[in-house]
Amino acid sequence: MPRIKTDFLVLGSGITGLFAALKLAPYGSVIIITKKSDYESNTNYAQGGIASVFAEGDKLEDHVRDTLEAGAWLCDPAAVQVLVEEGPPLVKELLNxxxxxxxxxxxKFDxxxxxGHGKNRIVHAHDRTGREIEKTLLNVVKQNINIQILEYHTLVDLITPHHLKQKGxxxxxxxxxxNHTGEVFPILARETILATGGAGQVYSHTTNPKIATGDGVASAYRAGALIKTWNSINFILLHFITKTEILF
Incomplete structure (x- = not known):
């Protein structure tokens, strides 16, 4: 059984995983794990765009209010504040x-x-925003000698003290x-980043791609993490025909 060591282990190759890898690469070696090809992620299928305050006359507090209202006032206000405030500079980084x-x-951004938005806020690349972000970040990642991508490798579980019969x-x-050899092996890291995306495939009917199986959420739960707001997954009726039947 091989044993691989790295400074940073990033689980997932969507926008979060790739962006995190680029941020971490100056500080050590990075390995990205993805269970299919490197470009196959929820990000690759996202069409709309990124909501962020850039328009003249728009304000951060307006975006915060719209977000809280659209979330029926159930959102964590502190999390919304971080999302809205940190969004614009991060979008500019993607542009760079x-x-x-x-x-x-x-x-200026078109x-x-x-x-849910009272102002024009959606930064987009036609109707294939996610695909363009994924393609661009992958190109940048592959030029970085500190980053290695392991395709067709699936997260089984996080290595935590209970595997070593310890507490903590x-x-x-x-x-x-x-996925090719069927072999399970450990990758040891100083820091491990979960960027595995959503879990749409746990439902009978979903428009999420087949890779959205919630591996990271499940492994975090087994490790002792608290899973919040699982009841707040967004459902949008898009199709009248499912895989097996006509609904209406």
Whole structure:
């Protein structure tokens, strides 16, 4: 059984995993694990765009209010504040990485509007925003000598003290399955980042891709993490025909 060591282990190759890897690479070696090809992620299928305050006359507090209202006032206000405040500079970082967002002739973002927003806030790359972000970040990641991507490797479980018959909530890395060989082996890391995306496939009917199986959520739960607001998953009726029957 091989045993791999790295400074940082990133589980997932969507926008969060790739962005995290780029941020961590200056400080040590990074391994990204993804259970299919490197570009296969929820990010790759996201069409709409990123809501962020850039329009003239728009304000951070307006975005906060719209978000809380759209969330029926059930959102964590502190989390919403972080999302809204930190969004604009991070979007600019994506632009600097080379993401081809739609721009006006003046060079400003060509902003659109989606449900729940009182102002134009949606930064987008036509109707394939996620795909363009994924493609751009992957290109940047592959040019970084400190980052290695292991495709077709699946997270089995996080390595925590209970595997070593010890007490505590420390993560030492992860057990990983090679989809090609069927071998399970450990990857040890100083820091482990869960960026595994959603869990749409736990439901009978979903528009999420087949890789959205909630591996990270399940492994975090087994390790002792508290899973919050599982009852707040968003459902949008998009299809009248499912895999097995006509609904209406």
């Amino acid at each position: 990485y080379g993401v081809p967002f739609n721009l006006e002739p003046s060079g 902003l659109s509007r989606e449900g 909530l420390i993560c030492y890395g992860a057990y990983v399955l090679s």
